[in-house]
């Protein structure tokens with residue numbers, strides 16, 4: 141049996157975590173787990189944690205660590221037979237430490253995108269709030285302007301995707317993410333990618349994963365034949 145592969149993708153809002161995770165899921169067969177999507181599912185299903193999380197998300201605050209770990213870790217435990225890429229978790233050092241106790245990561249991808257690029261992308265980001273589907277008027281526009289492709293419902297823009305709010309959000313992201321990045325750097329599993337375009341970053345991520353996943357699988361095979 142091939143070895144399971146565990147990856148995390150980190151980066152500020154608008155850095156392309158969702159977009160790149162989807163490509164990884166399609167190209168490498170990893171399950172894409174997004175903390176934001178998972179929270180939205182819990183909110184829609186009115187679970188206890190969902191109701192609690194909603195109060196924070198509405199105020200544009202991070203959901204407390206104990207709520208996040210109580211939600212996410214059991215979900216990961218259900219995935220013991222799958223390879224996955226985790227997007228949006230961990231966001232804080234406490235979450236990263238809880239994740240380390242639950243499983244061993246193979247790779248952490250960190251996206252380092254210039255501020256001006258993030259501002260520009262988020263200015264053009266439109267979302268379908270019920271599903272979390274994300275569009276960009278330049279990069280992946282909806283088929284009909286202002287309307288979700290699947291449901292036909294209207295798209296909205298987040299107040300905090302406005303350039304003025306973004307600078308504060310990014311500063312907050314950096315403060316909270318720094319110790320997490322340092323932790324993964326110290327573990328030697330951090331890979332940082334810097335560019336303005338997802339399409340230019342993608343070939344590097346793809347070749348990294350090709351190397352890691354192939355190497356791991358062939359050493360697992362060697363171990364099983366010895």
Ligand SMILES: Nc1nc2c(ncn2[C@@H]2O[C@H](COP(=O)(O)OP(=O)(O)O)[C@@H](O)[C@H]2O)c(=O)[nH]1
Nearest residue numbers: 154155156157158159261265275276279337338
């Ligand atoms: N113009 C442009 N937009 C991009 C690129 N990559 C992603 N996007 C868009 O930028 C926005 C943020 O990307 P997303 O994957 O949601 O980022 P996340 O917040 O890190 O998950 C979305 O509207 C994407 O469609 C890119 O290379 N160029």
Ligand SMILES: Nc1ncnc2c1ncn2[C@@H]1O[C@H](COP(=O)(O)OP(=O)(O)O)[C@@H](O)[C@H]1O
Nearest residue numbers: 153175176177197201202203208228229230231
């Ligand atoms: N790991 C996490 N820790 C705390 N809060 C989280 C986490 N992941 C998601 N959230 C909450 O859910 C919201 C939506 O998450 P997400 O879809 O990743 O959007 P964004 O990248 O724009 O913050 C966040 O703004 C935050 O309130």
